[in-house]
Amino acid sequence: MTTKTHQTTPVLAIPATVARAATAAGAALTLGSTFLAWTWTAKFPGDLTVTGYPGGLQVLTLVGAALTLLFTLSGYGIKGLRWLTPGGTNSPVRLAALGLLGTMGFTVGAISVELGGVVNLEPGAWIGLVGAIITVVASLGLPHDQDITDTATPSPLEKFLNSLRAPAPGRPKELPSWAEILIIVAAFGIGLFVVTYGIDTAYPELFVGYLLITGFAVTALFKAGLMARLSAITTKYRSIAVAAAFVAAAVFPFTQSTDQYTLIAVNILIFATVALGLNIVVGLAGLLDLGYVAFLGVGAYTAALVSGTSASAFGVQFPFWASVLLGAAVSLIFGVVIGAPTLRLRGDYLAIVTLGFGEIFRIAVGNLDGVSGPRVTNGPNGVPNIPDLNFFGYDFGESHTILGFELGAYANYYMLMLLAMILVVLVFSRAGSSRIGRAWVAIREDETAATAMGINGFRVKLIAFALGATLAGIAGTVQAHVQSTVVPEMYVFAGPVPPNSAFLLAAVILGGMGTISGPLIGAALLYMIPAKLQFLSDYQLLGFGLALILLMRFRPEGLIANRRAKLEYHETGQLDVPDETLAGTTSGTTKAGA
Incomplete structure (x- = not known):
């Protein structure tokens, strides 16, 4: 038997x-x-x-x-x-x-x-x-x-x-x-x-x-x-897990003998930080922003113009903490100025307007060259020769020996960008679980119903737009010093090198909207693949298109999804009628008919 x-x-x-x-x-x-x-x-x-x-x-x-x-x-x-x-x-x-x-x-x-x-x-x-x-x-x-x-x-x-088997596992x-x-x-x-x-x-x-x-x-x-x-x-040991994650990330520069791959890690952190900021706008509030990279450019240009470089039209040099605050403030102002008239739109109309804003930013900084407009950004030449950071006597452009390990210049920027990303993660987690965060989710799910329940949709969306712009501006201030130059071609909708608006949006969707680890993984993949497979540069957009099609077919919630997304995109069978209930109903109907 x-x-x-x-x-x-x-x-x-x-x-x-x-x-x-x-x-x-x-x-x-x-x-x-x-x-x-x-x-x-x-x-x-x-x-x-x-x-x-x-x-x-x-x-x-x-x-x-x-x-x-x-x-x-x-x-x-x-x-x-x-x-x-x-x-x-x-x-x-x-x-x-x-x-x-x-x-x-x-x-x-x-x-x-x-x-x-x-x-x-x-x-x-x-x-x-x-x-x-x-x-x-x-x-x-x-x-x-x-x-x-x-x-x-x-x-x-x-x-x-x-004879080798263990007892059947229980709990x-x-x-x-x-x-x-x-x-x-x-x-x-x-x-x-x-x-x-x-x-x-x-x-x-x-x-x-x-x-x-x-x-x-x-x-x-x-x-x-x-x-x-x-x-x-x-989850049980959340504080220990967070500390272990930070230590593991901080140990990375100590595993590198040169700065060749540390630069890739720095750019991944910049890309991931900006993707997390976009995740507030797209993942939590449900606002399709196709020009988000412009806020990164605003922060980068602001930091470059006050960095003390000879190419700056202002000839001033702010300390780093002041340039970060200034970059964040200017990005915040741009977010409010752009969001106030456009966030009354919804869906595809909002996407088209934000795409236009991104292109307007690129064209504007390209024309502020002293010929087509005032000399502010040097036009297509950008702002070159941005000096390395010097934070309280610590020169980020020089190698430093820590615990017997020699860390190069990019390792210094890696540590700085890691701290910036931790700040963004903290802001995202706190905002997502706050009253404003719940209002964002309500607006994303059904703006009409949320408005009927008393939520001021315009104000809530404007807060999300401004906060996302501020976080992108903070990342931009560090990017300007890492790249040592800022040019308009770095901030386009789609291009061969991330970050750009298409890459950022793909990172959020690929990783999982509304989560913290999702955009981090998505950004890491979307930056590493072009950096490592440069021979595929002519087919990058084709590859991303195919990847997104496959993702939407087999895992529409993203690589890392929250519980709501899993229930939304997959049939769970929670409302199915049990077979024994159907059998009993059929039997009762048969008897009644008899």
Whole structure:
């Protein structure tokens, strides 16, 4: 006699035990192949000719194979591994297997294209590819839910596996406080390593492999339930989690030997800070602003003109704290002046007007050159030679030794921008949970209903617009000194280099509107991808368009979504009538008819 519970039909009609064993064998085969040579020449980046020592894309493949193998063994219920899949599903195995095949297939294809054919592949590459294919095909034979079949006459293999299995998991065992805090520290440490590895990738092939393996691995961790459990722990120890996140971010410059990649991190922080400001306007208040980058330009030009550079038309030099306050104040004034007449519009009309404002700003600063208009911004030449910051005797343009580590100039700006982003995150979180924040959400959901309930829609929207402009202006004051020059072409609606209005809006939508971590992740991805894959510069907008189409189809709430968005964009079945109720109704109708 056989009993099955919560069992669904697999994609392939393969016995679950055989499918799991084949999946594990394929992952192990690919893992072993990473210790063999994949090419006979070192011309391919990463030097895949060494036997016994993985390098480059082999390391990423090894990580994907190890993760797939661990998820597969966890499905057996082996003691010590069941914690990997608290969600109790086989989806993590399939996702990890797909990531493994994607990375392995990309590597084989890249070697063949760059070296001139498959003849350049060594047996190790073929073994890894065959193992990855076996892993994916076998994983399709796993049931969609955890296999908990009880058979009266188990096979010898099942008897052996049953002897290794741990008892079926019930409610997760509560860990001691020190263990949960240690998990938080370890999680942020691993996150720091993963982000640092991605920023430090030295060639495009490695970065593409990094994107593939990281994307599938993170999705697999979500499906496994590990991220939900980690989220519960960080919520329980919120202050410790915030401190750990700040420490992990502050440690990044100490992991860099040069400023080459620190500059990328600084620009990511600038981009993410501005995206968070836009998230107030778009994510919380629901105002589609297509000219938001102009407020970043207002702050940057304000700081540049009072920086003491010889190219400034005013010839003044303010201390940094004064230039930050001035940049924020000028951006605030522009936000109020632009928002007062335009925020009475809604929807597409508001989007068109804000797009026009962005273009007017770019054209205006381009014409203030002393010929077409007053000499203020030097027109298309911009404001060059902006000096480095000097904050209470601390020169941001010089290297400094801290704790025995020499930090370069961009590391100084990184720390400054990190503090600015913390300020923006604090403002966003406080504003979002305040009375004004709830009014923003009400306006976003239904402005007519919110107005009928007594909310002054125009005033609330103007506050959101002004606050978003102020935060963008603060980021702009730092950007002016980091870039050392400010030109009109930096502040356009769409261009090859972020930040611009299209990139900022895409970062908010991609990451998840109305959240804090969503725009941060979206901004990091949208800045790193163009920076690392410069050969795709002519196809960036096409790629972003395709990515947004796929996102709207499969995850319309964004990569990181709040609970409201999940309920709004996905069918939860909360209003479905239970089957037994329908059966009872049908039975009653039949009896009545009889």
